[in-house]
Amino acid sequence: MNLILLHPNELIWKGDSDSRIESAEAVLKGRRFLHIQSVHKAEIGDLLRVGVINGSTGTGAVKHIDSNSITLNVMLHQHEPPPPLPVTLILALPRPKMLRRILQSATSMGVKKIILLNSYKVEKSFWQSPYLEPTSIDEQLILGLEQAVDTVMPEVIQRKRFKPFVEDELPELAKEKRCIVAHPDQQARFCSTSHSETLLAIGPEGGFIPYEVEKLNNVGFETVTLGQRILKVETAVPVLLSKLF
Numbered sequence: 001m002n003l004i005l006l007h008p009n010e011l012i013w014k015g016d017s018d019s020r021i022e023s024a025e026a027v028l029k030g031r032r033f034l035h036i037q038s039v040h041k042a043e044i045g046d047l048l049r050v051g052v053i054n055g056s057t058g059t060g061a062v063k064h065i066d067s068n069s070i071t072l073n074v075m076l077h078q079h080e081p082p083p084p085l086p087v088t089l090i091l092a093l094p095r096p097k098m099l100r101r102i103l104q105s106a107t108s109m110g111v112k113k114i115i116l117l118n119s120y121k122v123e124k125s126f127w128q129s130p131y132l133e134p135t136s137i138d139e140q141l142i143l144g145l146e147q148a149v150d151t152v153m154p155e156v157i158q159r160k161r162f163k164p165f166v167e168d169e170l171p172e173l174a175k176e177k178r179c180i181v182a183h184p185d186q187q188a189r190f191c192s193t194s195h196s197e198t199l200l201a202i203g204p205e206g207g208f209i210p211y212e213v214e215k216l217n218n219v220g221f222e223t224v225t226l227g228q229r230i231l232k233v234e235t236a237v238p239v240l241l242s243k244l245f
Contacts, residue, residue, distance in 0.1 A: 001035050003149040004028070004050045004060060004072075005142055011052065011074065022076040026050075026060070029069045036070055050074055051151040053142075057081070081150045085110040085245050088173065090201040092119035092208065094233045096129035100140050101234050107144025107154055109241050115157045117165060119212060121204040127160055166215045174199055179221040182240055183207045184230050194244050202240065205233055 011024040036042050042062050050072065051057040057079045060072035089106055093099070093116045106114060130136060137156050145151060159165040178194050181201040201216055213223060226239060
């Protein structure tokens, strides 16, 4: 945990604040308390790096520690978070346990919009997973933000019908963007660096079926490849993001 993220409603504001620094108090329990206790081994007076979700970063001075909580005096500075990647990730829903790791890694790399999409190869049972509940998704996003010292939560959208999404929503999303579908096709071009706003579509392991690739091509998606090797989705996502940006 490189940044301790706080929810805005956890902050108890203290006194007046100027335009540059805001002060508050926060009481932490559960995972964050255990991490501060066992990893940071914080003591009274120690300073920890903190941030508020969708807000500023700053420091938290340890004020009090008891058996199940820690109290921080928080000072927030108007620091900008790391710049996001100019990409929307369209991801055929992977296996739920893999999804958790992908959400973390994509968030830590700066992806701010993720669309989880149905595909022919996606098992119907995946959509019933408790890992798709908003609280579970937020948990993984927060872990990614903590890793990257970022505070801005990504947006995660679920689309359970491939054809209506591609035909009705995707053309508008694709306007004035570079659109790429990654596919293990030896005839496709190799993925190259991009600095423009990008839509990146990644299918299940083995790729989208030909019908799905064709539908994406029809709305302006260029097919690119990473070569002959078939990668796991959790490997393909960071590799593609790294090669693009």
